[in-house]
Amino acid sequence: MSEITKIKDDIQHLNNQLISYYSSFQRLSEECLKIRTNSQEINIITENIKLKQKIEDFRDATSNGSLVWKIENFTQKWNDARSGRQISIESPLFYSSPTGYKMCARLHMYGDADAYGTHMSMFLVLLKGEYDAILTWPFNFRVTFCLFDQTGQGYHIVDSFDPDTTSPSVQRPNSNMNTAGGIPKFCPLAFIEPSENYYVRDDTMFINIKVNFNDEIKVLLPYTVQDNPGLPIHIQDTIRLKRMKQCQQLQEKRDAETKCNDREILARSLIHQSL
Known part of the structure; x- marks a missing residue:
């Protein structure tokens, strides 16, 4: 009988160990699930932050x-x-x-x-x-x-x-x-x-x-045909203004040359008439 009792005790001990191991396994599984869930939540939050940043960056770029x-x-x-x-x-x-x-x-x-x-x-x-x-x-x-x-x-x-x-x-x-x-x-x-x-x-x-x-931009409209869209807007406007001033200076030079030529023609005409 003692051997039977010993076997029963061993079986009970093994059962208790199995129950203990199973409980530990369940706890570990729950912890792993929590960790996995937390990791997924962190990934979702990270992706949301990135998405919001992209939206903000896009809005800044188009504002x-x-x-x-x-x-x-x-x-x-x-x-x-x-x-x-x-x-x-x-x-x-x-x-x-x-x-x-x-x-x-x-x-x-x-x-x-x-x-x-x-x-x-x-x-x-x-x-x-x-x-x-x-x-x-x-x-x-x-x-x-x-x-x-x-x-x-x-x-x-x-x-x-x-x-x-x-x-x-x-x-x-x-x-x-x-x-x-x-x-x-x-x-x-x-x-x-x-x-x-x-x-x-x-x-x-x-x-x-x-x-x-503003009105200045309206004046610069004819000078947009050579714009480089890769440049910042304020740089494009500065380049247009510079281009406009260069064209104005060239036109003023041409006007001055035309007036000078007109005066020479008039002077020659007067000299010819006096002769």
């Missing part, structure tokens, strides 16, 4: 009233516009300042209304923003569109418009998005229809949208 819009898959979008499947596309949002007007551009690749089938139509759209209550309305700033020549020859297509302050398109938005306002006949379709043209390369087109906040 100066200017946007370079990269339009990829041009051929597909062109065919969609021409067939009527999707007559217009919209740019990413951009802002006049971190607390300013909220905007986007709208492009009708195959034209809008009277320009349909003859010109690309380019518009600006104002959207409801969180700072609208402290902004000045109606929106009354000149807007410039520039379709970039990608051959490096500088044949950019540049045009601008001054908003009609009586139009609903520039009043404070009551809905999510105002009606669009802009340039119906921005670019003749004949300029972009050929497979080899200045403005579409690698099935991609670039358009710059810029809000001009």
Whole structure:
């Protein structure tokens, strides 16, 4: 009997050990699960922080009233516009300042209304923003569109418009998005229809949208055709101003030479008459 008792005791001891090991295993499993859950939460938080930073960086980069819009898959979008499947596309949002007007551009690749089938139509759209209550309305700033020549020859297509302050398109938005306002006949379709043209390369087109906040920028508009969009906005404006002054100086020199020549011609004429 003693041997049987001993065996029973050994079995009981083993059972107790198994129970203890199982309990330890469960605790370890729970700890591992907690660690894995915490790790996943940390990864999610880290990704959210990175995403928020990207959003902030993007907003900072598009909060100066200017946007370079990269339009990829041009051929597909062109065919969609021409067939009527999707007559217009919209740019990413951009802002006049971190607390300013909220905007986007709208492009009708195959034209809008009277320009349909003859010109690309380019518009600006104002959207409801969180700072609208402290902004000045109606929106009354000149807007410039520039379709970039990608051959490096500088044949950019540049045009601008001054908003009609009586139009609903520039009043404070009551809905999510105002009606669009802009340039119906921005670019003749004949300029972009050929497979080899200045403005579409690698099935991609670039358009710059810029809000001009002062009169000096309006004066500089003719000098934007040689802009390098890779430079900061204030540097571009400085270069335009320098370019404008150089052109003015050259024109003044030409005017002075013309006046001098006119005086010489007049003097010769008087001498000839006196003889």
